[in-house]
Structure formats: C-alpha cells, structure tokens
Amino acid sequence: MLEVSDLHIHLPTRRGMAEAVRGVDFTLARGGTLGLIGESGCGKSLTALALMGLLPEGARATGSIRFEGQELLGQSDRALQRLRGNRIAMVFQEPMTALNPVHPIGHQVAEPLRLHRSLGAAEALRAAVALLDRVGIPDAARRARDYPHQFSGGQRQRITIAMALACGPDLLVADEPTTALDATVQRQILRLIQELVAERGMALLLISHDLGVIAQNVGRMLVMYGGSVVESGPTAEVFSAMRHPYTRGLFAARPRLGQPLGPGQRLPTIAGTVPELADLPAGCPFAGRCAWTQQRCHTERPEATVLHDGHEVRCLRPEAMA
Amino acid sequence: MSDALRQARRHPAFVLGALLTLALLGAAALSYLWTPGSPFEMDLEAKLLPPGARHWLGTDAYGRDVASLLLVGARSSILAGVIAVGIGLTAGTALGLLAAARRGWVEEGVMRLADFTFAFPAILSAIMLTAVFGPGLGNAIVAIGVFNIPTFARVTRASANAVWAREYVLAARACGKSRWQITWEHVLPNILGVLIVQATIQFALAILAEAALSYLGLGTQPPQPSWGRMLAEAQTLMFQAPLLAVWPGAAIALAVLGLNLLGDGLRDLLDPRLTRAR
Amino acid sequence: MTAAPPLLEVRDIHHAYRLPRERLFAPPPLVQALSGVGFEIAAGRSLGIVGESGSGKSTLARIVMALDTPTAGSVRLLGQDLHALAPGALRAARRDFQMVFQDPYGSLDPRRTVARTVAEPLAAQGHASRAEQHERALEALAEVGLRPTDGSKYPHEFSGGQRQRIAIARALVTRPRLIVADEPVSALDVSVQAQVLNLLQDLRERLGLSYLLISHDLAVVQHLCDEVAVLHQGRIVERGTPAALFGHAQHPYTRALVDAVPAMVV
Numbered sequence: 001m002l003e004v005s006d007l008h009i010h011l012p013t014r015r016g017m018a019e020a021v022r023g024v025d026f027t028l029a030r031g032g033t034l035g036l037i038g039e040s041g042c043g044k045s046l047t048a049l050a051l052m053g054l055l056p057e058g059a060r061a062t063g064s065i066r067f068e069g070q071e072l073l074g075q076s077d078r079a080l081q082r083l084r085g086n087r088i089a090m091v092f093q094e095p096m097t098a099l100n101p102v103h104p105i106g107h108q109v110a111e112p113l114r115l116h117r118s119l120g121a122a123e124a125l126r127a128a129v130a131l132l133d134r135v136g137i138p139d140a141a142r143r144a145r146d147y148p149h150q151f152s153g154g155q156r157q158r159i160t161i162a163m164a165l166a167c168g169p170d171l172l173v174a175d176e177p178t179t180a181l182d183a184t185v186q187r188q189i190l191r192l193i194q195e196l197v198a199e200r201g202m203a204l205l206l207i208s209h210d211l212g213v214i215a216q217n218v219g220r221m222l223v224m225y226g227g228s229v230v231e232s233g234p235t236a237e238v239f240s241a242m243r244h245p246y247t248r249g250l251f252a253a254r255p256r257l258g259q260p261l262g263p264g265q266r267l268p269t270i271a272g273t274v275p276e277l278a279d280l281p282a283g284c285p286f287a288g289r290c291a292w293t294q295q296r297c298h299t300e301r302p303e304a305t306v307l308h309d310g311h312e313v314r315c316l317r318p319e320a321m322a
Numbered sequence: 323m324s325d326a327l328r329q330a331r332r333h334p335a336f337v338l339g340a341l342l343t344l345a346l347l348g349a350a351a352l353s354y355l356w357t358p359g360s361p362f363e364m365d366l367e368a369k370l371l372p373p374g375a376r377h378w379l380g381t382d383a384y385g386r387d388v389a390s391l392l393l394v395g396a397r398s399s400i401l402a403g404v405i406a407v408g409i410g411l412t413a414g415t416a417l418g419l420l421a422a423a424r425r426g427w428v429e430e431g432v433m434r435l436a437d438f439t440f441a442f443p444a445i446l447s448a449i450m451l452t453a454v455f456g457p458g459l460g461n462a463i464v465a466i467g468v469f470n471i472p473t474f475a476r477v478t479r480a481s482a483n484a485v486w487a488r489e490y491v492l493a494a495r496a497c498g499k500s501r502w503q504i505t506w507e508h509v510l511p512n513i514l515g516v517l518i519v520q521a522t523i524q525f526a527l528a529i530l531a532e533a534a535l536s537y538l539g540l541g542t543q544p545p546q547p548s549w550g551r552m553l554a555e556a557q558t559l560m561f562q563a564p565l566l567a568v569w570p571g572a573a574i575a576l577a578v579l580g581l582n583l584l585g586d587g588l589r590d591l592l593d594p595r596l597t598r599a600r
Numbered sequence: 601m602t603a604a605p606p607l608l609e610v611r612d613i614h615h616a617y618r619l620p621r622e623r624l625f626a627p628p629p630l631v632q633a634l635s636g637v638g639f640e641i642a643a644g645r646s647l648g649i650v651g652e653s654g655s656g657k658s659t660l661a662r663i664v665m666a667l668d669t670p671t672a673g674s675v676r677l678l679g680q681d682l683h684a685l686a687p688g689a690l691r692a693a694r695r696d697f698q699m700v701f702q703d704p705y706g707s708l709d710p711r712r713t714v715a716r717t718v719a720e721p722l723a724a725q726g727h728a729s730r731a732e733q734h735e736r737a738l739e740a741l742a743e744v745g746l747r748p749t750d751g752s753k754y755p756h757e758f759s760g761g762q763r764q765r766i767a768i769a770r771a772l773v774t775r776p777r778l779i780v781a782d783e784p785v786s787a788l789d790v791s792v793q794a795q796v797l798n799l800l801q802d803l804r805e806r807l808g809l810s811y812l813l814i815s816h817d818l819a820v821v822q823h824l825c826d827e828v829a830v831l832h833q834g835r836i837v838e839r840g841t842p843a844a845l846f847g848h849a850q851h852p853y854t855r856a857l858v859d860a861v862p863a864m865v866v
Binding site: 039040153183210240253254256258261267269 | 652762789791797801819820843857860862864
C-alpha cells in the first residue's frame with residue numbers, strides 16, 4: 001500500500017542545503033505496523049512529514065513515495081489536501097497545540113468529515129460524537145460542546161486520534177503520540193491505537209524515541225541515524241539479534257528498571273555527540289562515533305546487508321557484530 | 323555581524339526603511355551646515371515660484387525657499403520624535419518593569435493608570451494641553467511624550483511578564499537574586515528588541531502628531547519652519563501652487579513610511595535571533 | 601540511625617493555592633497541591649520523588665528550594681528552617697542548596713555568556729570578585745566535562761545535552777551539599793541522557809553530593825537514588841529502596857506506575 005524508495009530530503013540550514021534524509025526505503029502493507037526509532041535529528045519526523053507533503057518551507061524531497069500506486073512526491077498541494085485527513089492521517093506529539101483552543105472539540109472532530117465527505121454540520125457532528133465515544137471520552141454527546149482546555153492531556157490526545165480517524169484513513173502516522181503524556185496514560189493511548197488499527201485494518205507508522213514503546217507496539221521497525229536507516233526488520237528479530245552498533249548502543253544506554261548498576265558502574269554510552277547535518281560524514285553516518293570504525297567507514301556508504309527473515313543492516317562490518 | 327548584514331539584505335523592506343530614516347536624519351543634520359537657500363528670508367518678489375534653477379522646489383507665499391524649509395523643518399520633526407519617545411521610553415518602561423516585577427496591587431495600579439491615560443485620544447489631549455499651557459514646540463513635544471508613556475508601559479509589562487515566566491529567571495531566583503537585580507540583568511536585556519521596535523513606531527507617530535499640532539498652529543511657532551505648518555499655509559493656495567502642499571506632505575509620508583518599515587524590519591530581524599533557542 | 605542531623609528535613613508540608621475567582625461573591629476555589637508531605641535526606645544520600653502530572657512534584661521542588669512558601673509545614677536544611685529565615689540569611693543559605701531544571705533550552709539566559717550564567721549563584725552570594733567568579737565558573741565547567749573556551753560562548757551554540765551540563769555546572773559552583781534536580785534528563789535523547797546520568801553519578805561520588813531527584817521516569821530514579829518516594833495527588837503513598845519499591849510494590853498506584861513502563865522486550 002505504501003512504498004517509499006530512495007527518499008532524500010534536503011533542508012536549508014545556516015550553512016547551505018544539507019541532506020537530512022539520505023536514501024530511506026520501506027514498504028507498508030494494509031494492516032501492517034511499522035515503527036521508526038531514532039534520536040533528535042535522525043530524520044524520522046521529516047520522513048513522516050514527507051508522506052503528508054508537509055515538509056517545512058525550503059525543503060526539497062527526491063525519490064519516490066507511492067501510496068496505493070499513486071506517486072505522492074511532486075503532487076500539487078491541492079491534490080495532497082484531498083489525501084490529508086482523508087486517506088492518510090497524522091497524530092502529533094503535542095495534543096494541546098494540535099487542537100484549536102477556540103473551537104469546541106465536536107466541531108474539530110467533525111471538520112474532516114465536512115471537508116472530505118461533504119457531510120452537513122448536523123450529520124458530521126453525530127458522526128463525531130460516535131468517534132469520541134469510541135476513543136473513550138465519557139459522556140461524548142454532552143462533552144462535544146466543550147473546549148480543549150477543559151480536557152486532560154490524555155483526553156486531548158484521544159480527541160486528536162478521533163479527528164485523525166474521522167474519514168477512515170488507510171494509513172495512520174503517529175509521531176511520538178505519547179511522549180508528552182504520563183506513563184499510565186501512555187499505556188492506555190497506545191492500546192487504543194492498537195485496537196483501532198486492528199479494528200479498521202489501517203496501516204500504522206509509529207515514530208518514537210522509546211525502545212520500549214517500539215518493542216510493544218509494532219511488528220516491524222526501522223532504526224534511523226543521521227538520515228539513514230541503519231537497521232530494519234521484524235521487531236522480534238531485531239531485538240533478539242541487534243546487529244548495528246548504534247542500535248546496540250541505544251539499547252544499552254537506557255537504564256533498565258529492575259536491573260540497577262553497582263556503585264562503581266556506569267551506563268554504557270555512545271561516544272561523542274550527533275554531528276550537525278552539514279557535518280555528517282560522507283560515508284556511514286555513524287563513522288567516528290562507532291567503536292568499530294575503520295578508515296573506509298568515513299567514505300563508503302554501506303549497502304544493506306540482508307541477514308535473515310527480512311532483517312537488514314547497513315554496516316560495512318556486519319560480521320563484527322555477529 | 324556579517325551574518326546580520328546578510329540577513330538584512332534579504333529584507334528589502336528593512337533596507338528601504340533604513341535608507342528613508344537615514345535620509346530624514348541626514349536632512350536634519352545637513353540643515354545645520356548648509357541649506358540651498360534661506361528658510362527665513364522673505365522675498366515677496368520671488369513668491370510662489372515653481373521649481374527652478376535657483377529654488378529647486380520653488381518658493382512659498384512669502385518667497386522663502388521651499389527646499390530649505392523642508393530641510394530645517396525636519397529638525398522639528400526629529401526633535402519631536404526623539405524627545406517624545408525618550409519621555410515615553412524612560413517613564414513608560416520604568417513603570418512597565420515595576421508592574422511586572424511587583425505584580426499584585428502595584429501592577430493593577432500602574433495598568434489602570436495607563437488605561438486611564440489611554441482613554442484620552444492622544445492628539446486631542448495634546449491640543450488641550452497646548453491650549454492650556456500655550457502653544458510652542460516644547461509644550462507640544464511634552465504633551466506627545468506624556469501620551470507615549472502608557473503605550474510603552476503596556477508593551478514593557480507584557481514582554482517583561484513573559485520573561486519573568488522563563489526558567490532562567492526562576493534559576494536566578496533560586497540563586498537568591500533580588501527582583502531588582504533580575505529586572506536589570508535578565509528582563510531588560512531580553513525585552514530590548516521589543517522596545518526598539520516600539521520606539522520606531524512611536525517615533526513615526528510623534529512626527530505625525532507634531533505635524534498635526536503645527537498644522538493647527540499649536541506646535542512649532544513661526545518663524546521656525548515645520549512641515550505641518552507648511553501644509554496649513556499651502557492649503558489656501560491649493561489651486562495657485564498645488565506643489566506647495568505636495569512637498570511637505572510627501573516629506574511627512576516618507577518619514578513615517580521609513581520609520582514603520584524600519585520597525586517592521588527590525589522586528590523580523592531581531593525576533594528570530596533572540597528567541598532562537600537552538 | 602546517624603548521630604548528625606539529616607541534611608534535609610521536610611516535615612508535614614501542606615500547600616494550597618487559589619484559582620482565579622469563578623463567581624463574584626463566592627470565595628475562589630482552592631487546589632490542594634500537597635498534603636502532609638515529609639521526608640529526610642541524610643548527607644551524601646539521594647532521594648527520588650516519583651510522580652506524574654498533577655502529583656505536586658514541581659510544587660514540592662519549589663517549596664524545598666524556598667521559591668514558594670508552603671501553607672503549612674517546614675523545610676530544614678542543616679537544621680535551619682528555610683522559610684523562617686530573613687532574606688539576607690536565606691540568600692547566604694542558598695550556597696548549600698542549588699537546583700537543576702528540566703528544560704535545557706529555557707533555564708539559561710540566551711543573552712548571557714555561559715561563564716556569567718554559571719557564575720550567577722556566586723554573584724548572588726556577593727562575596728567573590730568578578731575575576732574570582734569567572735575563575736570558579738571555568739572550574740565548574742571543567743568538572744562537567746566542558747572546555748574553558750566554552751565560557752565565552754552563548755547558550756544557543758550548544759546542544760541540549762551540553763546545555764544541561766552547563767546547568768549542572770551552575771548548580772555546582774557554590775559547592776552545595778544538596779542539589780534539587782527537577783526532571784534533569786527528561787528533555788534529552790537517550791544516548792545523551794546516559795552521558796548526563798553518568799556525570800551526575802560521578803559528581804555524587806567525587807563530591808559527596810546529595811540529590812533530591814524528581815522525575816516521572818522510574819528507571820532514572822532507580823539508577824541514581826538510594827531511596828524513592830512515590831507522590832500521588834499531593835501525598836506520599838509509598839516509600840522505600842528502589843529495589844523494594846519497583847520489585848514488590850505494595851500500593852496499587854506504585855504498581856500501576858511500574859506496570860506502565862513499556863518493557864524493552866518484544
């Protein structure tokens with residue numbers, strides 16, 4: 001259903017155009033769940049925005065994004081508007097800013113229906129109330145008239161999910177949907193998303209920086225660093241056999257509940273810091289920070305090495321991690 | 323610095339505004355050193371001449387050289403702008419900072435006082451003040467200045483409140499810094515951008531106000547030239563020498579335009595640099 | 601247990617604040633942020649406060665730092681009641697307790713150089729000369745792994761992790777006994793978090809600091825603290841060592857918190 005090939009995104013920076021996404025490929029079938037994990041600046045949010053055609057001013061995307069056979073890159077904004085909120089929907093990190101504070105929530109949830117399905121106001125509102133009920137807003141009919149500030153953070157995120165689902169999209173993109181929420185609420189929201197995805201046969205692209213969230217919620221995953229996908233595959237596969245040094249570093253750097261370190265011990269860290277976009281090495285983006293760096297890592301871009309069962313890694317020395 | 327200049331070039335509006343403002347200041351400065359003719363000498367035989375070789379913009383009803391009148395008239399406008407904005411900036415900013423630092427009754431009191439002053443339409447009130455205390459550039463400027471105070475107080479208070487809410491101010495309080503120290507070291511530097519922009523806007527308004535008061539005969543008094551009074555004099559001669567109204571009118575319009583563009587441009591240039599967190 | 605009095609003694613803190621008036625003649629509604637919160641920290645030991653939004657943890661941090669006055673209760677540092685001190689004495693006492701904030705982008709004044717920001721607690725104390733302040737600021741920067749040349753730069757030239765190090769340097773410059781850290785690593789990427797957590801551990805062992813660490817992240821609290829208290833709607837519902845609390849939680853809320861952490865296992 002969704003095929004992304006060789007996606008490159010260039011961004012204007014203070015030092016000229018820099019490549020923020022460097023050749024990303026992935027596919028997503030109907031009903032499939034894919035997770036994108038990475039830290040700040042890896043390009044995961046940009047990739048998601050490119051799907052919706054919502055890249056920032058001055059950004060340039062090349063490659064191919066095919067949605068149901070239709071090429072999305074290069075389409076006019078009007079054509080993309082017909083898809084947004086309709087066939088492809090997005091849920092963002094900050095529920096407070098995603099909702100307009102001066103409109104009642106019923107109105108906002110009904111908006112995609114009025115826009116894309118040309119429903120009348122009353123009919124759209126009825127459908128909106130049903131959606132609000134489904135996402136777990138108690139007393140939906142009455143609360144549809146309330147304003148965003150009258151709801152808690154978790155409830156607001158439920159409302160944005162309802163808005164995203166209004167037109168029954170084929171693909172739901174969720175960019176860090178629970179990062180701003182408390183852990184107990186996070187669990188409920190992720191469970192809600194899973195239920196809805198299964199119920200409606202949607203595809204889900206879930207973006208997160210949290211390995212735990214990825215582990216528990218998606219069937220396949222992509223690990224991004226410096227604009228490239230450094231490791232990908234079925235989640236269970238990747239977690240049981242991490243083959244990229246960055247993936248391992250990420251996994252090891254997180255303090256684990258129930259596994260405290262001794263007094264002299266320290267958390268294993270990844271040496272150095274993420275370089276600015278313009279300073280990324282020409283070869284493997286992780287060159288220099290990686291403990292196994294060789295000379296050629298700085299200049300040669302690694303191709304994807306296929307391990308088994310759809311598990312791929314981009315490293316010039318995959319045998320070092322075996 | 324070169325970074326700023328490069329950015330400046332990308333904002334043509336700012337560049338235009340800066341040029342016009344510099345032209346205004348330059349004209350006033352130049353008038354102290356040299357004028358094409360004399361703005362004071364009356365030559366009734368040479369009255370109402372069209373633009374020509376001797377008098378580049380012609381002469382007015384008393385034979386005075388219009389170009390010289392414009393140059394010297396710029397002085398009144400600038401003086402009005404500088405002093406009026408100066409009064410508003412110092413008193414208004416001080417009040418605004420006090421309100422934001424003290425909150426509670428003090429803030430309420432200051433803001434209500436500002437509201438009260440705002441309630442009076444500025445130019446009418448300036449007219450009233452000059453009518454009571456006598457016409458003249460000095461009184462006009464003071465009147466304009468007083469009515470600038472609430473504007474600066476409001477703008478300062480709003481921006482200062484935003485800064486007080488920032489975490490680095492909380493960190494300063496956690497160190498034990500007093501409110502006055504925080505206002506001086508943290509709040510003021512971080513609202514300078516806003517104040518500068520507001521000052522350029524108020525400058526333009528002050529020029530307009532001085533022109534209006536002079537037009538009514540309540541501002542600059544003869545023989546001191548003023549663009550506003552030139553307009554008043556030109557009014558009766560609209561059909562005989564229409565150009566006489568065009569020159570001062572254009573001067574006022576360009577000065578105000580220049581300052582507004584400068585203000586807009588400064589806002590664009592200063593904001594992203596100041597608020598840029600990454 | 602120990603002969604010396606504890607470093608920090610928080611007793612029976614209650615705090616309520618008023619919301620804006622809803623009706624003209626009715627009294628404004630009161631929100632009870634904290635009810636009967638109390639704990640102790642011995643010198644050199646660290647306590648973690650775990651809570652979600654609405655638990656009152658930020659209010660607690662501000663009360664311990666004497667930035668807000670509690671409606672009732674006391675905070676004693678080295679035996680002195682912080683809220684009963686005169687302003688001058690309180691300022692002097694602040695030498696012994698400093699704070700690290702959550703937001704690495706907001707907690708540093710963008711218009712001041714790093715060295716001046718780090719020296720600010722010293723400047724507020726008023727004893728050291730400008731030169732001495734600068735000297736000690738650079739020392740503090742070195743302790744957190746930054747270079748002396750970084751002192752003349754501005755915050756926007758640094759990454760999030762580096763800015764948090766600067767904030768930690770600022771908290772260290774007066775050689776405090778206690779550092780109150782309010783979500784010090786929540787805004788950082790995982791790999792950067794690890795670096796800053798290691799730094800905090802190093803500093804604790806090298807300088808004998810005590811931390812009052814406030815976080816919603818159980819794993820971080822477990823990593824750095826000797827004891828943990830769980831805050832829920834203004835009350836401490838359970839306390840104990842991390843192993844005990846996270847291993848066999850007694851209170852249902854604690855159990856809910858532990859269960860809610862997504863395990864890094866498929």
